[in-house]
Amino acid sequence: QKEVEQDPGPLSVPEGAIVSLNCTYSNSAFQYFMWYRQYSRKGPELLMYTYSSGNKEDGRFTAQVDKSSKYISLFIRDSQPSDSATYLCAMLASGSRLTFGEGTQLTVNP
């Protein structure tokens, strides 16, 4: 069983839609949860960083962590064509190294 499971998609939505991206994990030691965005021909860039359970909002993006269910989500409101990218969840235990999901490829159509 993979430590981190992420649906690879691809996911295609119309502009303005609400997008939900999800990951599940098995390691209960994970404490820090991140979402990276990777545009084509670029490296991943950190989008959201959360610690423990709860919600964190940044503009159109909301990261949600449910440690009891070992489930994290990234919501994108009013999605734009510029949001088209691959989104990777990542998580780590204290002092350890990042473990990444496979990435979900998102296309927002104008």
Added chain:
Amino acid sequence: ETGVTQTPRHLVMGMTNKKSLKCEQHLGHNAMYWYKQSAKKPLELMFVYNFKEQTENNSVPSRFSPECPNSSHLFLHLHTLQPEDSALYLCASSQQTGEGYTFGSGTRLTVV
């Protein structure tokens, strides 16, 4: 720019060639990483360096040889590669191991 610079951006090499990938970070970070990214696979960690010392080698074949002369520079020396080694090679850095990473744009490697 992210503060992590990788060169070259693209590299095509034959199976008998020797080449090197370079990574430089201007963030004052102490940890540096090499990752391999292949299509439809999760990021694969290859090597971890912390304060110039290698702390992790994730069962990487010896045809990949890392070098970290100081905390700002990281190299990946390549020799006698196979076509299946074709991938995007990403360098990343963090203030310490166990924190979020900053990635470079990667080197797209094609082995012919």
